[in-house]
Amino acid sequence: MNHSKQQNQEIVLAKHPEGAVTKDTFKFNDIDMPTCKDGEVLLKSIYVSVDPGMRGFMDKGDSDNAGKKFKLNEAITSRTVAQVIDSDNDDFKKGDIVHGRFAWKKYQSVSADDLEKVDPDLAPISTAVSMLGVTGLAAYFGMLKIGQPKQGETVVVSGAAGSVGSIASQIARIKGCKVIGIAGSPKKIDYLENDLGLDKGINYKETDDMEAAIKEACPNGVDVFFDNVGGELFDAVFANINEHARIAICGQIADYNKGEAPQGPRPMHTLTKKSARMEGFVVYDFKDEFDAAKKQIGKWYNDGKMVYKENLIEGFDNIPSAFIGLFEGDNIGKQMVKVGDTEGCDGEDNEK
Amino acid sequence: MNHSKQQNQEIVLAKHPEGAVTKDTFKFNDIDMPTCKDGEVLLKSIYVSVDPGMRGFMDKGDSDNAGKKFKLNEAITSRTVAQVIDSDNDDFKKGDIVHGRFAWKKYQSVSADDLEKVDPDLAPISTAVSMLGVTGLAAYFGMLKIGQPKQGETVVVSGAAGSVGSIASQIARIKGCKVIGIAGSPKKIDYLENDLGLDKGINYKETDDMEAAIKEACPNGVDVFFDNVGGELFDAVFANINEHARIAICGQIADYNKGEAPQGPRPMHTLTKKSARMEGFVVYDFKDEFDAAKKQIGKWYNDGKMVYKENLIEGFDNIPSAFIGLFEGDNIGKQMVKVGDTEGCDGEDNEK
Numbered sequence: 001m002n003h004s005k006q007q008n009q010e011i012v013l014a015k016h017p018e019g020a021v022t023k024d025t026f027k028f029n030d031i032d033m034p035t036c037k038d039g040e041v042l043l044k045s046i047y048v049s050v051d052p053g054m055r056g057f058m059d060k061g062d063s064d065n066a067g068k069k070f071k072l073n074e075a076i077t078s079r080t081v082a083q084v085i086d087s088d089n090d091d092f093k094k095g096d097i098v099h100g101r102f103a104w105k106k107y108q109s110v111s112a113d114d115l116e117k118v119d120p121d122l123a124p125i126s127t128a129v130s131m132l133g134v135t136g137l138a139a140y141f142g143m144l145k146i147g148q149p150k151q152g153e154t155v156v157v158s159g160a161a162g163s164v165g166s167i168a169s170q171i172a173r174i175k176g177c178k179v180i181g182i183a184g185s186p187k188k189i190d191y192l193e194n195d196l197g198l199d200k201g202i203n204y205k206e207t208d209d210m211e212a213a214i215k216e217a218c219p220n221g222v223d224v225f226f227d228n229v230g231g232e233l234f235d236a237v238f239a240n241i242n243e244h245a246r247i248a249i250c251g252q253i254a255d256y257n258k259g260e261a262p263q264g265p266r267p268m269h270t271l272t273k274k275s276a277r278m279e280g281f282v283v284y285d286f287k288d289e290f291d292a293a294k295k296q297i298g299k300w301y302n303d304g305k306m307v308y309k310e311n312l313i314e315g316f317d318n319i320p321s322a323f324i325g326l327f328e329g330d331n332i333g334k335q336m337v338k339v340g341d342t343e344g345c346d347g348e349d350n351e352k
Numbered sequence: 353m354n355h356s357k358q359q360n361q362e363i364v365l366a367k368h369p370e371g372a373v374t375k376d377t378f379k380f381n382d383i384d385m386p387t388c389k390d391g392e393v394l395l396k397s398i399y400v401s402v403d404p405g406m407r408g409f410m411d412k413g414d415s416d417n418a419g420k421k422f423k424l425n426e427a428i429t430s431r432t433v434a435q436v437i438d439s440d441n442d443d444f445k446k447g448d449i450v451h452g453r454f455a456w457k458k459y460q461s462v463s464a465d466d467l468e469k470v471d472p473d474l475a476p477i478s479t480a481v482s483m484l485g486v487t488g489l490a491a492y493f494g495m496l497k498i499g500q501p502k503q504g505e506t507v508v509v510s511g512a513a514g515s516v517g518s519i520a521s522q523i524a525r526i527k528g529c530k531v532i533g534i535a536g537s538p539k540k541i542d543y544l545e546n547d548l549g550l551d552k553g554i555n556y557k558e559t560d561d562m563e564a565a566i567k568e569a570c571p572n573g574v575d576v577f578f579d580n581v582g583g584e585l586f587d588a589v590f591a592n593i594n595e596h597a598r599i600a601i602c603g604q605i606a607d608y609n610k611g612e613a614p615q616g617p618r619p620m621h622t623l624t625k626k627s628a629r630m631e632g633f634v635v636y637d638f639k640d641e642f643d644a645a646k647k648q649i650g651k652w653y654n655d656g657k658m659v660y661k662e663n664l665i666e667g668f669d670n671i672p673s674a675f676i677g678l679f680e681g682d683n684i685g686k687q688m689v690k691v692g693d694t695e696g697c698d699g700e701d702n703e704k
Contacts, residue, residue: 277631
């Protein structure tokens, strides 16, 4: 196939959104097909991940610890699975599947430093930026390293139907814990109880007294709390922690980054009374153990012990609407956009 | 000596204080000399410890996790060093020095289960209820197990001139850290810098912008924060923590136990951004390691690496005023009341 005859396109930030993101936030540009410069790798985008956390990067202002702000008229970037279609680097050869934070472009040439190989044997290749990417790794390390769940303990996960929470809660279940998931719709509660196999789901939107509901669901108290949400939901679970409880604060919620810290009850007294620990983390704290974690998650998945759900939208043109859809409706599962097919030597699509 | 001819006395709670404790809070009673019942040990009180945390136990109401409320017309209890003057228990013999939570009585007979032997070789016997008691153990385990200070790191201790803080900050200094102590008077700052050998003391009462003062004193950020105080002082230090900071919340401040948790900025975002840990503890979490800890603290003390200061008031009659004095003035060092002399076979006072 002669890629120079392919049409290439990019999606740039057309304007900083005020409030909700709309189609006007983005602009499509026809661009030239890139060529592989010295040491670079030419990529074809296959799966593009869209995440709520990207919303914060679309605002005006300087970049902060949570990531790089997008600039006007520059291509948006997000975690992407791509295929190598040309390479000037010995570590990557044509046909390899890779992932990284790439631009919303059909084709692009990138430095080999910016990409990592995907092992198609672990799980479907799209999961390289979800279940086997930062999402799954955050769940894995947050639950195992900070939460340290022991068999028979009670574990509560907030945002349990989300991409991090759904994996974190299943890991606790695999470790032999009683697992209570908190989510915000009947559809999600059904997913928690019937797909993920949790002991109970609690719909916080239909519960007047969350503290009492947690108490009822956790008669032996809460040993591990994996928190994706914060705020009053945090307080309700926190009021039920046991002695020596571990609370993992998951660093996924980018809009925490806006302005002053919200006010709430100070946790110090309870931490002392319960000899409890509250710990924040980002996945990169554990980067030496990424490979082992991916193998373990892949094994659980392939052994049928872990369920993972994706929402797939097809077409490069649909990336903006997939992103906008994150803030609407009631979808379950990691939102992905399939923007191209892999090209195997034997014509086989690797991700099947 | 015939103890039956000794006069015995007790101090009871005469009324629940409203606001400040006064002499009327207490009442002295002449009581009979006790006798040693089956398996009991007859004690003569030598050193009585008075602590601010006892104030909470004088209020009306039920006992809570922090300890037992004192009842009207019953003797107050506090940590006490005593000598065995008669024993019906094989583990304790006449002349032994022991400590425990005993009643404010000159003489009392207690169950052997309620007392522990004091090793007079470790340090002066009065320290069994201070530097080598819960005070020192809280400092030791909080700093070493939760704070985990590493050579060259920066450590901040609030309430650094207090009985826990002064030991915690010296342990960090011994571990090769840069140590900043926060306290509330020029006399205390002098004590921190010139007696305890800390790198800097900050008088929060004379500092308008504590956050900026901490930043200036800790140009490399704060790696360990040992907090005895909470509130806005916590916030000022917390704003300066480094990645992977450890924050030990010391469970010493009993009036935390009053009513609702105070409001303050939620720490979750910073914990996540910094991958930091905040952990509460009580010394009994580490009870298996008490003996080793006492030996280590005693060694530091005897090697001249650790300074420990006591304020000694003489006389059983002066226990109430020693307690009331805790809330007044500007005393440095653990407040103790010497209420009797030890009686050695050779007439030697062991605590010298």
